[in-house]
Amino acid sequence: MTVFKPIETYADQAPDHTYQNSREAILRLPFPYPEDHYMYSMNVEPHVPFGTGALRGQFDIDEHYVSECHHRAQTLAAQPGVHYAALPHMMEAQWDLLELLMESYSRDYPEHFTLEKSGTQWHWINRPLQIDDTFTFGDASTLPMEPMEYITRQAQGEFILLEERDDTLVMGAGMATQRADYSLRFNLGMSFMEFHGPVPKLHEMGILQRALKFLLRLRPGHPVRRTNWSITVNPRLETSAETLPDWAPERTLVTAENAGDLVNLRIELQPLHRLPRSNAVLFPVRTYLVSLKQLAEFAPQWAKRMHRVIRDLDQELVDYKGFTRYRDAMVTWLSQYDDGTPVDESQQ
Amino acid sequence: MLITGIKSRPVYDRLQPMTGGLRHLIAGQGSGGAAMLRLIADMSPSQRQHSTLLYSTESFSGHDHLQALRELKVAGLEVFPSNQALIEALARKLNEAHMGTRLYLSGSESFIGTAMQAANAVDLNRDEVLREHSGTLVRRVWCAHCDTYTENVTHRVFTCPGCQLDLVVRDHYSRRLAAFQGIKADGEVPGELPAAEELDT
Amino acid sequence: MNTHNGTLSVRVTRIEQLTPEIKRFTLNDPQGKHLPAFSGGSHVVVVLEEGEKTYRNAYSLMSSPYDSSAYQIAVRRVDTGRGGSRLLHDQVREGALLQILQPANLFPLAKHARQHLFIAGGVGITPVYSQLEELQLKQATFELHLAVRGPEHTALGLELKARYGEKVHLYVQGQAARMDIRGILAARPLGSHVYVCGPDSMIDDTLDSAHALGWTDSHIHYERFVEQGSTGQPFSVTLARQGVTIEVPAEQSLLEAAEQAGYQVPYLCRGGACGYCETEVLEVEGELDHRDDWLSEEDKLGKRKFMPCVSRANCSRLVVDL
Numbered sequence: 001m002t003v004f005k006p007i008e009t010y011a012d013q014a015p016d017h018t019y020q021n022s023r024e025a026i027l028r029l030p031f032p033y034p035e036d037h038y039m040y041s042m043n044v045e046p047h048v049p050f051g052t053g054a055l056r057g058q059f060d061i062d063e064h065y066v067s068e069c070h071h072r073a074q075t076l077a078a079q080p081g082v083h084y085a086a087l088p089h090m091m092e093a094q095w096d097l098l099e100l101l102m103e104s105y106s107r108d109y110p111e112h113f114t115l116e117k118s119g120t121q122w123h124w125i126n127r128p129l130q131i132d133d134t135f136t137f138g139d140a141s142t143l144p145m146e147p148m149e150y151i152t153r154q155a156q157g158e159f160i161l162l163e164e165r166d167d168t169l170v171m172g173a174g175m176a177t178q179r180a181d182y183s184l185r186f187n188l189g190m191s192f193m194e195f196h197g198p199v200p201k202l203h204e205m206g207i208l209q210r211a212l213k214f215l216l217r218l219r220p221g222h223p224v225r226r227t228n229w230s231i232t233v234n235p236r237l238e239t240s241a242e243t244l245p246d247w248a249p250e251r252t253l254v255t256a257e258n259a260g261d262l263v264n265l266r267i268e269l270q271p272l273h274r275l276p277r278s279n280a281v282l283f284p285v286r287t288y289l290v291s292l293k294q295l296a297e298f299a300p301q302w303a304k305r306m307h308r309v310i311r312d313l314d315q316e317l318v319d320y321k322g323f324t325r326y327r328d329a330m331v332t333w334l335s336q337y338d339d340g341t342p343v344d345e346s347q348q
Numbered sequence: 349m350l351i352t353g354i355k356s357r358p359v360y361d362r363l364q365p366m367t368g369g370l371r372h373l374i375a376g377q378g379s380g381g382a383a384m385l386r387l388i389a390d391m392s393p394s395q396r397q398h399s400t401l402l403y404s405t406e407s408f409s410g411h412d413h414l415q416a417l418r419e420l421k422v423a424g425l426e427v428f429p430s431n432q433a434l435i436e437a438l439a440r441k442l443n444e445a446h447m448g449t450r451l452y453l454s455g456s457e458s459f460i461g462t463a464m465q466a467a468n469a470v471d472l473n474r475d476e477v478l479r480e481h482s483g484t485l486v487r488r489v490w491c492a493h494c495d496t497y498t499e500n501v502t503h504r505v506f507t508c509p510g511c512q513l514d515l516v517v518r519d520h521y522s523r524r525l526a527a528f529q530g531i532k533a534d535g536e537v538p539g540e541l542p543a544a545e546e547l548d549t
Numbered sequence: 550m551n552t553h554n555g556t557l558s559v560r561v562t563r564i565e566q567l568t569p570e571i572k573r574f575t576l577n578d579p580q581g582k583h584l585p586a587f588s589g590g591s592h593v594v595v596v597l598e599e600g601e602k603t604y605r606n607a608y609s610l611m612s613s614p615y616d617s618s619a620y621q622i623a624v625r626r627v628d629t630g631r632g633g634s635r636l637l638h639d640q641v642r643e644g645a646l647l648q649i650l651q652p653a654n655l656f657p658l659a660k661h662a663r664q665h666l667f668i669a670g671g672v673g674i675t676p677v678y679s680q681l682e683e684l685q686l687k688q689a690t691f692e693l694h695l696a697v698r699g700p701e702h703t704a705l706g707l708e709l710k711a712r713y714g715e716k717v718h719l720y721v722q723g724q725a726a727r728m729d730i731r732g733i734l735a736a737r738p739l740g741s742h743v744y745v746c747g748p749d750s751m752i753d754d755t756l757d758s759a760h761a762l763g764w765t766d767s768h769i770h771y772e773r774f775v776e777q778g779s780t781g782q783p784f785s786v787t788l789a790r791q792g793v794t795i796e797v798p799a800e801q802s803l804l805e806a807a808e809q810a811g812y813q814v815p816y817l818c819r820g821g822a823c824g825y826c827e828t829e830v831l832e833v834e835g836e837l838d839h840r841d842d843w844l845s846e847e848d849k850l851g852k853r854k855f856m857p858c859v860s861r862a863n864c865s866r867l868v869v870d871l
Contacts (some may be wrong), residue, residue, distance in 0.1 A: 089660055099586070117583075138615070164657065166473055166767055183492050189524030197520055217825055219817065221585060221651040241492040241531055245513070248535035276586035277614055279657045325536065370763035447737045448763025471661045471740030473767040 001111050004128055008067040010289075011234035012247070013074060019235040021290055025063050026298040027348075028053030029288055030269045032229040036308040036343065038317075040207055044214065047223035047271045054269060057108035058223070059101060060286055061156050066128050068156050068237070075177040075238050076153070082242055084149050085188055086161070086173035093161045094148040094173065095138060096275035097282060101151045126154050148173055157269075157286030162215075168192050169215060169281055178237040178287050180230050180266065181244070181322065200316040220276040228268040228285075231323045231330070235264050235289045254326035259333035260293035263326070265306065292330070296337050301348045307334035358457070358521050360481040363387040365395050369450030369476075375402040375438050375463060377431050379483030380455030381413025387452060388420050400441075401425040404434040408456060408500055409483050431459050439466040454480040458488040458499060461526030468523070487547060489517055490527035497527055505533045505544035516542055556596055556648040557584070559620065564643050567623065567704040571672055572638055573611070576620040576647065583617045587652035589683035590676050593620065594650040594819070597636050603808065604633035605819055610652055611678035615686060620649075623705070625672040655823050656744070656772045658683060663740035665691040668730060668755050670747025671698065674705050676772060677746060681713060696720040696728045696751070731758040744770045772822075779840055779859045787868040788812060789831050803857040807871065814857060814871055821859035828869050830855050835864020 011017045030053070034043075047058070054060045076083055086094065102124055106115040114125040120137045131154065135142040143150045152159050152175035160176065162169035169192045176184045187195045192212050202208045218224065232239060233250040254262050267288040275282055296303035311331045318327050363383045366372075372395060376384045381403060388396060399422045405412055406429065417425055428434040442451070451467055453460045460479050467477055486500040496510025501517060508515050508530065515530035522529070533541050563575035578584055587610055597604040608622035626638045641647070656676050658665065665684055667677050674695055684691045693713070695706045699722055706719040720728045734743060734755075743764070745755040752771045759769050779802045786803055787794045797806040804826060807814050817825035821841030830837070830853050839849040841856040848854045855869055 096586070163660065165659070165661065183529065186490065186492065186520075186522045186525060186529050188522075190522060194521075194523070198518075213824070217817070217823065219651070219653040220587065241529065244535045245493065245532045248532070249537070251536050276652070277588050279588040279654050368760065368763055368765065442739060445739050447734070447739060447741050447768065449739060450763075470738075471659075471663055473765060475765040475767050 002061060002065070002109065003063060004066045005063045006066075007070050008064065010067075010071055010238075011236035012238040012243070013071060017235060019064075019067070019289070021294050021298075022063060023298045026290055026294060028062065029267060029290065029299075030054040030227050031299075031302050032227040032267050033302075033305050033309050036305055037312055038309045039314065040201055040317075042207060042210060042214070044211075044224045044226045047225040047273075054286075054288070055225075058104035058271065059108075059155065059157070059284065060269065061105070061109060061112075062288075065156055069129060069154060071237055072153055072175075072177045079242070081185075082240070083177045083184065083238075084152075084175050085184055086146060086148055087163075087188065090148075090161055090163065090172040090278075090280070091140065091146075093163065093275055093278035093280035093282075094146060096278050096280065097159065097161065098147040098151040099137070100273060100275065100282070101155055105155075129154055148175060157284050160283040160285070161275075162192070162281040162283055164216065164279055164281065167216070168212065171195055172280065176240070178285075179240050180232075180268075181239055181241055183241040186241070198320070200320050201314070215272065215281055218272060218274040218281060220274045223271050223273040225269065225271040228270060230266045230268070230321045232264045232266045232289065233262050233326075235291065237287065237289070251322065251325050254329050256329045256332035259326065259329045260296065261291060263292050263323075263330055263333075264289045265292065265295060292333060296334075299348050300337055301343050301345050303334060303337040304339070305343045307331065307338040310334065358461075358479075358481075358523070360460075361478040363452050363454055363478050363480045365391045366450040366452075366476075366478065370398060370448040371445070372399040372450050372452065373402070373438070373441060373445070374399055374452040374454075375434060376453065377404040377434065377455035377459045378407025379409055379411035379413075380453075380459070380480070381411065381417055383454035383480045383482050384452075385413060385416055385420075387454075388422065396420070396422050399423055402428065402434050402438055402441075404428045404431045404455075404459075406430045407483075408486050411483060431455075431462070435459075435463055435466055438463060439469065442466060442470045442472070445470075449476075451477045452480075453477065454482050456483060456486055457481055458486065458526065461488060461521075461523065464523060465526055487517060488527045489515065489530040490522070490525050491515060491530050493532060497525075498530075501528075501530075502547060503544050504547055505541055506530075514541060517547060556650055559584070559647050559649055561641060561643055561645045561647060562619070564641075568702045570702075571623050571625050571705070573621055573623045574637070574641070575612075576622070576649070577618070579646065584620055585651050586617050587614055587679070588654050589614050589658055589680035590656035591652040591654040591679065592656075592676070592818075593622065593652050595622070595633070595637070596648040596650070597633055599632065599636055599640075601809075602632070603805075604636065605805075605816075606633035606637075607818060607820065609656075609676035609679070611675050613682040614679050615682065620652075623672060623675045653817055655818055656680075656746070656770065658744075659742045659768075659770065661740070662742040662768075663690070663738055664742070665689060666733065666737070666741060666743045667691065667693040667695075668728070668733065668743060668745040668747070668751065669693065670696045670751045671702065673745075673747035673751075673772075674709070675746075677744070678705075678709070680744070681709065685713065692716055692718065692733075694718045694720065694728055694730075694733055696722070696747070698722050700724065730754050731761070734758050734762050734764065742768050742770065744772075746772045779861055781838065781861045782863060784862045784864065784867065786862070787832075787866075788871040789868050790871055797861070802859060803861070803869075807857065812871070816858055819858045821856050824856075826856060826858050828855050828857055828871050829853060830867070831870055832866060832868040833862070833864055834866040835862065837862050837864070837867075 008018045102115045105113040116123040122137050123134045125132050158176040161173040163172040174184045239247050269286040273282040453463050489498045489501045491508045494511035514533040516533035518529045520529045559576040560579045562577045565573045592607045592609045594607050612621040624637045627634045710717040783799050795810050797803050817823045824843040838861040840859040
């Protein structure tokens with residue numbers, strides 16, 4: 001049973017943030033580097049339960065669940081209209097998403113969540129957040145807000161709904177209080193190719209075309225997952241284009257001495273689902289933040305691998321992920337955990 | 349350091365007759381008139397007879413092709429003093445038009461972008477519209493920080509009239525907003541601005 | 550919901566003879582639970598075993614996408630077919646258990662359409678059923694034009710007419726004027742979409758009429774009755790990943806032969822339309838007989854890609870990446 005930490009603060013909420021990972025939280029991470037060298041690939045696999053860590057449930061929750069929901073509520077209140085948006089014709093997909101999250105959470109974590117259905121009358125209990133609501137499925141007037149906003153305020157990670165249209169996928173709705181340098185309002189309505197425009201290499205490698213073809217064939221009941229990653233200074237969840245003036249200056253603070261404390265690996269677990277009624281595709285991004293220092297302390301083999309990955313990473317990817325200014329500092333700091341021997345994940 | 353080298357500029361076409369169409373709506377602005385003239389010249393007499401032209405004389409560069417357009421033998425020509433007036437008329441025409449109509453747009457990026465919003469409202473798809481960018485390279489830019497739109501931006505770095513921040517224009521375009529994205533140019537180190545070169549395509 | 554090897558177990562709770570050729574099957578979860586939700590235009594694959602043989606036939610769901618307490622499918626008996634529909638008609642009784650795959654949608658609605666026009670013939674009406682339910686609930690504008698071969702084939706059309714009234718136009722051969730597809734498509738507002746499901750001649754008619762009226766392909770949607778599987782000359786094929794060579798007999802497809810030999814090949818429509826089973830050709834000596842609607846002409850000529858669900862080969866050696 002997941003034990004939730006008392007409400008912590010992230011770096012975008014308080015200068016003296018309290019966010020920390022336990023050893024258990026780190027060892028259950030979906031570590032994104034399968035090899036010592038990293039390049040984009042079609043790293044997609046069937047999203048079936050695996051092990052006891054982050055891949056056990058359909059939508060993972062961990063010790064930060066309550067903190068993250070609290071962070072979401074605060075972020076939405078601070079900037080109304082910036083972090084949640086849905087185009088009008090996405091209502092059906094919103095209900096699909098609500099159903100999928102409620103069914104998954106109550107099945108995978110019955111100690112925390114309960115869903116009782118009686119026809120279209122649904123009873124939802126969320127114990128960690130002390131929510132106990134009854135509503136009519138399909139009738140938005142019986143919820144205090146739109147179904148997507150309602151359920152994703154109770155979920156970890158961000159959620160993007162893509163609509164299939166004209167042989168592509170179009171961004172139709174999103175709850176994104178933890179996005180990595182993009183603007184939800186700006187990207188809304190963009191096609192798959194358009195919203196991937198900023199990502200380097202993908203076009204040249206032909207990956208986008210293949211990925212789109214693959215996603216258009218995604219079918220209900222057969223989700224797939226992939227991981228992605230980035231680097232963030234301080235445990236800051238909210239790093240949108242809108243608030244760039246708040247977070248970008250921190251990139252200048254990193255030195256070889258403080259990199260362990262300041263630099264966080266930002267892991268993204270993305271379980272993609274075709275939704276049954278709307279035929280929309282759900283693109284969730286479950287974000288995990290871990291400081292280099294904590295990673296090295298509890299998972300030294302991963303720190304060793306990360307040293308190699310960052311050291312040898314293609315410069316275009318470094319620029320895109322935004323750590324050009326402090327890549328060398330990171331590499332220097334991580335090098336103390338790399339003795340040159342092969343990585344052996346069973347040894348941590 | 350901040351991402352600027354984004355490759356998601358809108359891709360434009362060259363106007364040419366769409367042979368499958370039965371009726372042709374051709375809307376242009378300023379220097380876009382040249383592409384309209386060339387398109388009509390490339391058309392068959394029958395296509396010309398089924399073509400309606402909408403032209404706005406609003407121009408950033410001062411180009412005006414009205415005289416030459418008046419001499420064309422087409423179904424009709426309507427002239428507008430502003431892009432906004434043209435786009436409102438276009439929206440009305442599209443709303444009443446039948447399947448089989450093709451839309452051609454030529455002019456500034458900003459003009460094409462806002463005209464496309466009208467086309468999207470009636471569910472015109474990519475195979476029913478051609479867009480040719482012409483003349484000036486000015487852009488419409490949306491500020492990510494204060495939600496202000498600035499028309500006719502000519503340089504990579506400019507000051508947002510809404511929040512007074514120096515913005516860098518990313519080559520990242522939103523069709524829904526019909527605008528490029530502007531973000532704080534000296535986001536990492538105050539005063540450390542990227543080169544303010546003229547924008548080009 | 551029971552899932553076993555990716556299939557759902559469902560109980561046949563009702564069988565209705567609707568026309569001389571069409572039976573409608575109502576399917577429920579054996580424990581009375583709700584079945585997975587689906588969208589208008591979806592189909593399920595029914596997996597049927599007869600002795601050594603396994604049939605996998607796709608049928609459109611005709612029940613409401615908003616009521617997942619039961620599924621309904623309509624099955625037209627095809628005596629000349631390879632047997633799946635005959636088996637369902639003759640052997641399956643109320644109370645029987647069937648294995649089906651979870652619904653998938655290869656014929657979705659264009660959600661932004663300003664007007665939806667459906668043209669259907671005979672049993673081609675089945676995918677339209679669930680689409681109309683969806684549109685009715687959304688209060689979208691739609692029309693259905695359905696042609697049938699005679700008064701004894703009107704049951705489904707009359708059922709829909711009772712539900713949607715004047716939006717449904719029924720054309721009974723010998724009783725009324727023929728369906729004028731060009732007239733149906735004429736003078737429609739921008740943003741109209743047409744969906745056609747029926748015999749090839751009806752699809753071709755619709756495509757020709759729409760093109761003549763200046764419609765572009767993105768507004769035209771069609772689903773052919775795909776005769777699943779394929780028949781033709783036998784051939785041998787080497788499955789490179791398995792390191793085996795198998796024989797594909799005259800009455801089976803490569804996909805079916807591989808499954809029968811115990812190899813799992815990913816698939817969805819089994820009719821050469823969805824692209825799910827696309828595989829790479831590693832070696833070929835001879836000609837490939839491409840029968841799918843998925844690969845581009847370029848891919849077909851290139852001899853590098855192959856659709857095991859329908860395509861065949863006339864060659865001395867064929868190695869595929871399966």
